[in-house]
Amino acid sequence: MKGCLERMCFAITCELYEKKGNKGNKQMKWEENVRKVVPYVPGEQPQKKDIIKLNTNECPYPPSPMVQKAMQEMDYQDLRLYPEFPEKTPLTAHLAEYYHVKEEQIFIGVGSDDVLSMAFLTFFNSDRPVFFPDITYSFYDVWADIYRIPYEVKPLDADFCIRKEDYMGECGGIIFPNPNAPTGVLMGVEDIEDIVKAHSDVVVIIDEAYIDFGGTTCLPLLESYDNLLVVRTFSKSRAMAGSRIGYAIGNEKLIRYLNDAKYSVNSYTMNRPALRLGAESVKDDAYFKEICGKIIRTRERSEKELAALGFTFPKSYGNFIFASHKKVRAKEIFEKLKERDIYVRHWNKARIDDYLRITIGTDEEMDALFAALRSIV
Numbered sequence: 595m596k597g598c599l600e601r602m603c604f605a606i607t608c609e610l611y612e613k614k615g616n617k618g619n620k621q622m623k624w625e626e627n628v629r630k631v632v633p634y635v636p637g638e639q640p641q642k643k644d645i646i647k648l649n650t651n652e653c654p655y656p657p658s659p660m661v662q663k664a665m666q667e668m669d670y671q672d673l674r675l676y677p678e679f680p681e682k683t684p685l686t687a688h689l690a691e692y693y694h695v696k697e698e699q700i701f702i703g704v705g706s707d708d709v710l711s712m713a714f715l716t717f718f719n720s721d722r723p724v725f726f727p728d729i730t731y732s733f734y735d736v737w738a739d740i741y742r743i744p745y746e747v748k749p750l751d752a753d754f755c756i757r758k759e760d761y762m763g764e765c766g767g768i769i770f771p772n773p774n775a776p777t778g779v780l781m782g783v784e785d786i787e788d789i790v791k792a793h794s795d796v797v798v799i800i801d802e803a804y805i806d807f808g809g810t811t812c813l814p815l816l817e818s819y820d821n822l823l824v825v826r827t828f829s830k831s832r833a834m835a836g837s838r839i840g841y842a843i844g845n846e847k848l849i850r851y852l853n854d855a856k857y858s859v860n861s862y863t864m865n866r867p868a869l870r871l872g873a874e875s876v877k878d879d880a881y882f883k884e885i886c887g888k889i890i891r892t893r894e895r896s897e898k899e900l901a902a903l904g905f906t907f908p909k910s911y912g913n914f915i916f917a918s919h920k921k922v923r924a925k926e927i928f929e930k931l932k933e934r935d936i937y938v939r940h941w942n943k944a945r946i947d948d949y950l951r952i953t954i955g956t957d958e959e960m961d962a963l964f965a966a967l968r969s970i971v
């Protein structure tokens with residue numbers, strides 16, 4: 595059964611791979627033994643200066659001044675030695691203190707992408723499919739494909755909400771972001787609890803990449819459920835996408851399994867500077883709260899401006915707005931903004947191809963966006 599599903603997934607992956615334009619190249623003999631995957635495509639990172647970059651949900655503000663100070667005081671000789679063991683570092687210590695959990699409940703990685711990838715590898719090891727939404731972080735199906743994990747996508751409802759009932763059946767695990775990406779729609783903690791409670795036989799992963807922008811975290815559920823893993827990142831709310839720091843919090847035993855898998859692939863993924871700088875960011879809670887608050891206020895103002903311009907969107911709990919215009923097609927707006935050096939995100943994907951995901955920038959950046967939109971729509 596398992597082998598059969600794996601072969602099916604593999605056949606589908608190969609077919610998709612060819613569809614995406616890899617056809618026609620002459621097949622080398624060894625290629626049939628290659629582990630093929632259609633890769634995740636991140637948002638553009640244009641090298642041009644003076645652009646307004648609202649396409650990858652980075653933070654428009656700098657990291658904490660404490661991070662800056664620590665960076666300036668770093669000694670390059672520290673690089674001679676391997677970093678600390680990943681389960682006991684300055685970063686894990688500060689995160690444990692911040693969240694009032696044991697250090698043994700924290701797993702860290704090179705961005706939450708690394709954490710999530712390890713979690714897929716470690717916990718999604720069943721013949722039954724893993725469940726996640728049809729519209730969600732588009733890395734999930736890529737990890738499922740590369741690790742040959744069977745999965746089943748569950749369509750969001752017409753308002754882009756996750757339907758709890760869809761996640762109640764037997765499965766090999768569950769994962770979704772809360773708030774969801776790229777929609778920004780938040781699910782209540784009670785609903786998440788019902789899902790976690792119904793699945794004591796598998797791990798439920800909640801990807802809280804955007805939880806710091808006004809959502810309610812499900813971290814308190816960790817006291818009652820040992821099958822819940824909460825994943826977070828420094829890339830969005832902590833303004834440190836370039837340092838690649840992510841972490842997961844869960845039951846000690848869950849974290850032990852994650853670390854076993856990590857040590858079996860590459861024990862030291864995070865570098866010394868990132869471990870130090872991440873810890874400094876966690877120490878400066880006042881600054882963290884200040885920038886999150888600023889982004890939330892700019893988001894609220896942006897919602898009013900966009901509505902006045904004829905856009906509709908679900909209420910967002912992220913540092914972005916997922917908006918569609920009543921008259922002008924998203925693709926056209928996307929291209930015209932790009933001509934004006936304003937980058938937002940657009941996907942040529944069913945159900946969402948008439949939407950733009952607009953990252954919340956500074957107030958000045960958003961004003962430039964609104965001015966451009968006024969002339970486009």
Ligand SMILES: *Cc1c(COP(=O)(O)O)cnc(C)c1O
Nearest residue numbers: 705706707731771775803827829
């Ligand atoms: C940005 C994002 C991540 C990954 O971020 P990292 O930079 O790898 O930490 C994970 N999940 C979601 C939903 C995201 O939007």
